[in-house]
Amino acid sequence: MRKIYAFLFVLFISLPFFIEEVAAAIIDEAEPNDTSVNAQLIERNNHDPAQMINGNNASQKVLVGNLSSATDEDWYQVYLPANPETYLSINGQTGPIFKFEIFDATLGQIFEEDYSKDPSFIGAFPYEFNVSTAGIYYVKVSSVFGTGGDYRFTVGSPNYMVDSYEYTAATPLTLTTSINTAQGTYDLRHIADVPKKAIVYQVTFGGTKVNSATSEYRRIKLAADSSWINTSSYSWIANIPAVQNKAFHSQWSVQLQGKVSNSTKPYSLTPKLRFSYFYPIIP
Structure with missing residues (x-):
């Protein structure tokens, strides 16, 4: 029977099909x-x-x-x-x-x-x-x-949906007057709360800070990759093109750089990483 009206189909789950702000x-x-x-x-x-x-x-x-x-x-x-x-x-x-x-x-x-x-x-x-x-x-x-x-x-x-996952590191990255780069690697391969085949398209590299540093940079990458992805200063957000297919369920590495001028006040950052990802809705 021919429909005489149209349902609003917008991405992400709604009663008709999927929901979001833009219609399918x-x-x-x-x-x-x-x-x-x-x-x-x-x-x-x-x-x-x-x-x-x-x-x-x-x-x-x-x-x-x-x-x-x-x-x-x-x-x-x-x-x-x-x-x-x-x-x-x-x-x-x-x-x-x-x-x-x-x-x-x-x-x-x-x-x-x-x-x-x-x-x-x-x-x-x-x-x-x-x-x-x-x-x-x-x-x-x-x-x-x-x-x-x-x-x-x-x-x-x-069909695809988007979601996010927040990971907090167990230990801080620390910079001192003699150490201006610190790195950490985190294994997300077995996170069950994130659907299979999730692909990361944005990472926010936040965290809890003690003291401060100048000329601060925060970077992220898949541990297996050779090149770092820079985050924007102050927002600490990195946008990752979807076509790069950075799988969430991977080992991820982070890097903190900066200059500490006071030897009695080392700068530490306990990373809190927010991964925004898309994933296919599959059985």
């Missing part, structure tokens, strides 16, 4: 689309985290549809590149059970899932499937239980 691209269902022959052509999801962290979610393609009855079927046609990690992310109203199926160009089924909204899970639930060959694929939505209802989905890339 909405694709409304268009009837007739009840067979593979008249399947509605849609765009694949290609959510770009590099754009997303700057507030641009145009690459997130959300299909908004409705089954008008228990016997209604909705078909969609989409081009998908070959990728063993392709995602169908589904949201729907509470109550009905929807059947989502994906077929290849010859109508051979490659994916099937009965979806029922879990009230305890807010947002779109992701399912992974394998696209072995690039080409045209079909998404079919039908009803298993109930008289139809509203649904929404993306198919293609995963």
